[in-house]
Amino acid sequence: MKNYIADRFQNLSGSVLRRFAEEAAKRNLLAFTNGNPAPETFEIEELARLASECLLTDRDKVLRYNMALGFPPLREALKERLAKKFGIDFERNDLVITSGGTQGIDLICKIFLNGSESVVVEQPSYGSCFNIYRGYGKKLLGVPIREDGLDLTELEKTLKANQDVKIIYTIPTFANPTGFTATMEKRQALYAMAQKYDVLILEDDPYSELRYKGEPTKPIKSFDSDGRVFYVGSLSKIIAPAFRLGFTVFDKAYTPQFNIAKQMTDTHSNLLAQYIAQKYLTGSDFEKHISFCQETYRHKSQLMIKLLKEKLHPSIKMSSPEGGLYVMLFLPNDYDGLKFVEKGMDSGVACIPGCAFMLDPDKSTNSVRLCYSCVSDEQIKKGVEIIGKVSHEIFD
Amino acid sequence: MKNYIADRFQNLSGSVLRRFAEEAAKRNLLAFTNGNPAPETFEIEELARLASECLLTDRDKVLRYNMALGFPPLREALKERLAKKFGIDFERNDLVITSGGTQGIDLICKIFLNGSESVVVEQPSYGSCFNIYRGYGKKLLGVPIREDGLDLTELEKTLKANQDVKIIYTIPTFANPTGFTATMEKRQALYAMAQKYDVLILEDDPYSELRYKGEPTKPIKSFDSDGRVFYVGSLSKIIAPAFRLGFTVFDKAYTPQFNIAKQMTDTHSNLLAQYIAQKYLTGSDFEKHISFCQETYRHKSQLMIKLLKEKLHPSIKMSSPEGGLYVMLFLPNDYDGLKFVEKGMDSGVACIPGCAFMLDPDKSTNSVRLCYSCVSDEQIKKGVEIIGKVSHEIFD
Numbered sequence: 173m174k175n176y177i178a179d180r181f182q183n184l185s186g187s188v189l190r191r192f193a194e195e196a197a198k199r200n201l202l203a204f205t206n207g208n209p210a211p212e213t214f215e216i217e218e219l220a221r222l223a224s225e226c227l228l229t230d231r232d233k234v235l236r237y238n239m240a241l242g243f244p245p246l247r248e249a250l251k252e253r254l255a256k257k258f259g260i261d262f263e264r265n266d267l268v269i270t271s272g273g274t275q276g277i278d279l280i281c282k283i284f285l286n287g288s289e290s291v292v293v294e295q296p297s298y299g300s301c302f303n304i305y306r307g308y309g310k311k312l313l314g315v316p317i318r319e320d321g322l323d324l325t326e327l328e329k330t331l332k333a334n335q336d337v338k339i340i341y342t343i344p345t346f347a348n349p350t351g352f353t354a355t356m357e358k359r360q361a362l363y364a365m366a367q368k369y370d371v372l373i374l375e376d377d378p379y380s381e382l383r384y385k386g387e388p389t390k391p392i393k394s395f396d397s398d399g400r401v402f403y404v405g406s407l408s409k410i411i412a413p414a415f416r417l418g419f420t421v422f423d424k425a426y427t428p429q430f431n432i433a434k435q436m437t438d439t440h441s442n443l444l445a446q447y448i449a450q451k452y453l454t455g456s457d458f459e460k461h462i463s464f465c466q467e468t469y470r471h472k473s474q475l476m477i478k479l480l481k482e483k484l485h486p487s488i489k490m491s492s493p494e495g496g497l498y499v500m501l502f503l504p505n506d507y508d509g510l511k512f513v514e515k516g517m518d519s520g521v522a523c524i525p526g527c528a529f530m531l532d533p534d535k536s537t538n539s540v541r542l543c544y545s546c547v548s549d550e551q552i553k554k555g556v557e558i559i560g561k562v563s564h565e566i567f568d
Numbered sequence: 569m570k571n572y573i574a575d576r577f578q579n580l581s582g583s584v585l586r587r588f589a590e591e592a593a594k595r596n597l598l599a600f601t602n603g604n605p606a607p608e609t610f611e612i613e614e615l616a617r618l619a620s621e622c623l624l625t626d627r628d629k630v631l632r633y634n635m636a637l638g639f640p641p642l643r644e645a646l647k648e649r650l651a652k653k654f655g656i657d658f659e660r661n662d663l664v665i666t667s668g669g670t671q672g673i674d675l676i677c678k679i680f681l682n683g684s685e686s687v688v689v690e691q692p693s694y695g696s697c698f699n700i701y702r703g704y705g706k707k708l709l710g711v712p713i714r715e716d717g718l719d720l721t722e723l724e725k726t727l728k729a730n731q732d733v734k735i736i737y738t739i740p741t742f743a744n745p746t747g748f749t750a751t752m753e754k755r756q757a758l759y760a761m762a763q764k765y766d767v768l769i770l771e772d773d774p775y776s777e778l779r780y781k782g783e784p785t786k787p788i789k790s791f792d793s794d795g796r797v798f799y800v801g802s803l804s805k806i807i808a809p810a811f812r813l814g815f816t817v818f819d820k821a822y823t824p825q826f827n828i829a830k831q832m833t834d835t836h837s838n839l840l841a842q843y844i845a846q847k848y849l850t851g852s853d854f855e856k857h858i859s860f861c862q863e864t865y866r867h868k869s870q871l872m873i874k875l876l877k878e879k880l881h882p883s884i885k886m887s888s889p890e891g892g893l894y895v896m897l898f899l900p901n902d903y904d905g906l907k908f909v910e911k912g913m914d915s916g917v918a919c920i921p922g923c924a925f926m927l928d929p930d931k932s933t934n935s936v937r938l939c940y941s942c943v944s945d946e947q948i949k950k951g952v953e954i955i956g957k958v959s960h961e962i963f964d
Contacts, residue, residue: 174766176680176734176768176796177679177680177825178678178679178680178681178682178704179682180678180682181678181679181680181825181828181829184828184832185828186824186827186828186831187831190831208632208633211628211631211632214628214631216623216624216627216628216631217624219623219631220619220620220623220624221620223616223619223620223623223840224616224617224619224620227612227615227616227619228612228613228616231612232607232610232612234810235607235610235612235615235808235809235810235811236604236607236808236809236810237602237604237809237810238810270834271667271812271834271837271838272834272835274832274833274834274835275833275834278832278833278834282574282576282577282703283573283574283577284572284573284574284577285574286574286575286576287683300831300832301832303828303831303832304832307678307832308574338572370570372572400572412631412632413631413632413633413835414630414631414632414633414634414838414839414840415631415838415839415840416667416834416835416836416837416838416839428582429573429577431582432577432580432581432582432699433577435582435583435586435696435699436580436670436674436696436697436699436700436703437670437671437674437833438666438667438668438670438671438674438812438834439668439670439809439812440812441667441812441838442667442810442811442812442837442838442840442841443810443811443812444619444810444811444838444840444841445838445840445841
């Protein structure tokens with residue numbers, strides 16, 4: 173067959189993360205691989221009740237076409253929450269409901285990114301979104317992330333050397349895969365640099381609601397004075413990923429573009445899920461639900477980190493997340509994370525090597541991501557025990 | 569603010585169709601505008617029951633992430649139905665679940681259409697998808713549609729004059745807006761021409777299940793011997809549009825590309841809706857439901873067409889649909905359809921002028937689309953009475 177595939181698609185390959193998760197499933201391993209929310213945080217009975225209620229009360233309205241920008245009461249509920257909790261100003265901003273956070277990134281690229289322009293991503297970063305940028309832009313440029321946020325010296329070097337950068341992609345809070353959170357000073361300095369080099373910021377924030385420790389830091393969007401920040405949020409971690417609901421906040425000047433982009437992408441997001449989400453978010457028990465989610469992850473992360481400190485070879489360092497789903501190990505002497513993961517898998521436990529989050533996954537990194545969200549206490553104990561042994565076999 | 573918007577997006581404007589529907593709603597007019605399925609065909613109680621059942625039986629599985637290509641049992645159910653009912657061969661083809669038919673078109677463009685390549689569309693055609701092609705390709709070229717399908721003489725002229733055509737977009741069955749259906753001879757001749765000029769065919773088929781009269785004609789995909797046809801289907805008209813579920817059939821060679829494209833667009837479609845759809849499609853009453861849908865549209869179309877023949881000025885011609893949601897009027901002496909629609913709106917009835925389905929909506933056309941699907945018998949009687957009067961005022 174002749175090759176009909178578009179240029180942008182010629183060199184895209186599937187998610188490296190998924191490959192490890194799939195291998196773990198195939199080999200039936202104890203898996204710290206999946207960045208999925210804890211299933212015990214899904215309020216199944218309540219969601220089933222709401223699904224019925226929405227359909228039987230609002231009848232065919234729930235089943236018809238609706239607005240491209242999203243079900244108006246859900247948009248209002250989210251605006252209110254984001255204003256109150258994260259200080260985002262909806263006098264100057266607007267919001268579109270998307271089919272998961274992923275689609276928010278896709279829509280932003282569709283509207284703003286030319287084929288001649290580049291995107292800066294943190295290294296390591298959420299690898300599954302690299303393809304979105306590759307599908308629209310010229311190239312991806314990596315800048316290292318530190319415990320307190322992006323390395324701004326490296327960022328400035330990159331921006332100076334690459335006049336074609338249009339977007340900086342950052343996960344400032346409980347970053348995937350490191351669990352790092354940028355300080356307010358770093359956020360402000362990053363914003364100032366975006367102004368200086370006149371680039372846009374795509375602030376991906378799927379985890380802020382899952383802070384279980386420490387003081388919250390406001391999103392960059394909260395002090396965006398000239399509309400260059402696009403804030404991508406998700407309901408996947410606080411309601412359920414299968415609903416595929418997220419939202420993107422943007423300067424009101426771009427409402428017509430997001431409206432058209434959403435129309436031409438999938439008309440609008442699933443309306444039953446939007447109805448359910450609106451009732452759920454504005455229900456009297458939602459704050460209790462959020463507290464339960466936070467408590468769940470606090471408990472799991474504390475257990476895992478305590479055990480890691482006990483069991484791992486002391487030369488291994490790790491991140492100290494205050495929320496989110498991940499902790500990252502840093503192996504000594506630049507030991508290859510992939511080799512470590514392979515040894516772990518041979519002993520029955522799967523993790524994701526840091527290389528899966530790098531622009532070049534073939535390059536060795538000394539890091540390993542562990543996800544504590546969808547494993548039980550027993551699994552955490554058993555899994556960390558095994559990883560501990562592996563680490564001592566290697567580094568003793 | 570500086571103009572950060574990508575080139576592809578600079579000249580896109582919102583759906584012209586939507587503007588008329590919105591104006592009808594604002595002025596509270598009797599509306600033949602909306603191409604929505606009849607709300608009485610939504611089985612609300614059954615869908616509410618299934619929503620509850622799926623959540624309470626399959627528990628957190630329904631709420632987790634799932635496969636990018638779609639919920640496997642739903643994919644199987646659709647393959648079986650498409651093989652049996654439309655003769656599509658799933659030995660050589662595969663299927664992805666999309667977020668509505670619209671997303672199928674978006675994914676095909678994402679995978680196959682370069683910025684240097686053009687797309688042929690029927691004239692008139694479903695205007696809301698023009699923006700999708702404009703967002704990926706070089707230009708859109710119009711070829712007139714006739715009562716028995718695309719005008720192949722004009723198509724060949726266009727293909728000869730434009731070596732950059734990559735895709736021909738066609739709605740061969742109960743086309744929007746005309747209601748025309750291409751004969752099997754025309755389908756085969758179109759396929760032969762696509763082979764001769766080595767272009768792909770995007771076969772959009774949201775209405776085939778809604779045939780209420782005459783003999784079915786198999787889709788082009790059913791005799792596609794070299795994998796150049798992409799078949800886009802939808803569950804919007806036979807379950808509910810708000811679920812945003814559709815599917816795209818493609819040659820198995822492209823499974824990896826559709827898998828990646830779906831991952832990088834919205835990860836996967838809403839899973840609760842996929843669970844419900846699978847149970848609904850494979851339930852014992854689904855054929856009865858389809859018959860009910862067909863009967864509903866048969867009744868509405870017959871009533872509308874009978875009354876149009878009685879009330880309209882005899883110089884107005886109209887299409888004779890055998891299924892779908894639309895009938896189209898053709899006004900004599902190239903009378904401007906927009907002017908006709910405006911007069912209708914001033915008398916209390918809204919329709920869509922043919923120009924809304926043209927590449928250049930500012931150019932006058934003599935046609936008007938009437939949608940009979942979501943109006944009652946009473947509304948059809950009252951609305952046609954008014955349009956009839958308007959027609960006599962103009963053409964007597």
